[in-house]
Amino acid sequence: MRIAVDCRVLNKGLTGTGRFLQNILAKLPEIDKNNEYYLFTTKELNVDTDYYKIIKQNFWFPYKLFSPFWMNIVIPRFLKEYNIDIFISPNIILPFKKIGNVKYITVIHDVIPFIYKEYYSFSYRTYLKIVVPRALKVADKVLTVSEHSKKDIERLFDFPSYKIDVTYNTVSECFYPMNYSSAEPKVKLELPEKYLLYVGAIEKRKNILGLINIVDSLWSKGYNLPLVIVGKANYGYEEIRKKLDKRKERILIINYVSDEELNYLYNKAFIFLFPSFYEGFGIPPLEAMKCGLPVITSNTSSLPEVVGDGGFIIDPNNVNAFVDTIISLLKDNDRYFTMKRKALEQADKFNIHNVTHKFFTVINELK
Template sequence: MSVKSVTTPGLKVQRPSSFLVQMVIRYNFRLMQTEHITGKRPRVGINAHLLSGEAGYRRAGIHQYIYQVLRHLPYTENGPDYLVFTNQPDVTAGKMGMTAVSTRLNTNSRLLRILWEQLIWPLQARQRRVDLLHSMAFVTPLLSRRTAVVTIYDLSFMHYPEQFPAGQRRYLTTMTRQACRRARRIITISQSSRQDVHHFFHVPLDRIDVVLPGVDDAYRPLPEEAVSAFCREKGLERFILHVGTLQPRKNIPVLLNAFANLPPSGLKLALVGGKGWLYNEIFTQVKKLKLEERVLFTGYVPDGELPLWYNAAELLVFPSVYEGFGMPVVEAMACGTPVIASDSSSIPEAVGEAGLLFNPQNAAELTDRITAVQQDPALRAKLKKWGLQHARNFSWKRAGRKTAVAYRRALQGR
């Protein structure tokens, strides 16, 4: 099947009018009977509108997971065709059995993305005779009765509600609960998240599939000359690395306290990642600890540059209090960089036996872990060796296959 991009006509609006909403709802109710196409390949419609074409924090973890799973979904003789609903049609380029369906709505706008997701997508799915809808981020359309699969990355908004803006928290809590009730299969990215979905939303464990992230081939030990040239270009010498969006659950103030307690040296701390929300405490803490000359805020880093940051760093520190998985952990290991990470939520699953863990509330313990890695060459060598071996356990190809298995189970009514 040839790959093509289909554009769905839309209204050029900045704000959805009540008239538009009412008309879409009325039309949608007339079309809400689920139908299957006898004798034809099943069709899976995938909501990938969280893919971002712009540099920024939206291209972080969820974007990477969606992109890689789509690129690795298998096409088989008896399997489904895939309709990927996205305004980033390049993701389907060269993929057999995969077609991009775009909209003129600017789904980078949260409001318009919700409008599309809840009202327009069910219509598009009905018109294209989609058998299964896969919502790749938390929320399914309320007005659709089609068989559904939903991916839930984490429930940080349930564990730490005070760390989210009130409107965002209420929306995620309400809509994720509804999605768990309606979806036939639920995908999580770790065993820890699987248990969270079971605990908070009472979903039977046999309805929840774990599809672990993989590691892209770009994350590998790079030639020393390339790393040295990168460091000269950026003016880098010795540094500890943190990768992640600046937001409360990343627990960066504890990392700053631990870093401030290290003996004086030329070592710096590089915080790689864009601004998320409620991040002012981080900058306040840097000033309070007088670390302005020792902490580097890089902002968002392009995907192609990130492996160089991992390779150049002395170690990665990942102090989050909660994660759905913790992709920077295995990315750093794949580059041969030692890892120190918190022992919270799913992070021990990502670390395995290949890194050092610490209590994310204990800055002194983190200081001790960093000091041990810096002062013990044998320990550094072991962590590098173990990390490289451990990272090989994570495969995007396997993630694509397991996602396809979840589709098959859902279509079979299991």
């Protein structure tokens, strides 16, 4: 079969959606020896060009104007020109109309804007109200990244369960337990000796205000453990920024790091905190566990499904429970190192080979 993938999510700074696709594309050449893959893109891609056929279309006008043109004019033309059998969109959107006998697969990581509207702008919610139902109308198969997200899609859109498959997220093999002291000459980051870590967008949905309260409570009890936040500002940041600015001695913000630096941050951290209110999956906790870092996260949405026994699962509004768990790990080395082992064991359940094989299986079921 000839399979095409819309790869525009790889053309800019990688989010969870981009990493999901990047990881699968890296492993597919080892698993699928029969199908042909065409990658539709607007820029150069860092992939195996002996295996993938790169189809590039440049553009010279604003991205927001180009995006609907790309999906409804450029993509249909490519599908016909290259006799594509299956088209995969890793980021929800599909052409409004079916093209010949081409089967459509869309990946919907989550439907959070339909559940927690207050965390997203009116314009973005309006855009999703238009494109998501249209994508579901033409989709032959929907992939999502957790059982929780699958149930949300079924419930919110009355979409048939048999058309939805769960293909869990995975994380890059660049995340692993390391002897971080040997990496210090290569990684130029000024970090506290011992610190808590959060990785993700700086926005209200991620419960950054809760993180601040956790740190404040720890310091009030005499545990002066700083927090390192790695992430970019997102919707609702202004309210959060004022509180962060007042706590520069206890909260360090890093906007961007390379994967090598992020792996170092995970390995050098003491505990990973992720008290998010809602996640379709939650890649950062999985990255942390893959490095053997104990995780304390929320008991909401898909997070218990991902973290399992590899971390502590707590009500995101219960600051005291987060603080008590951190203190218990500070005081009990045996418990701390037991959780490091359990984190590695849980992360292995989401290894890249298993996830890519499931992705490959779903594709071939559409023959």
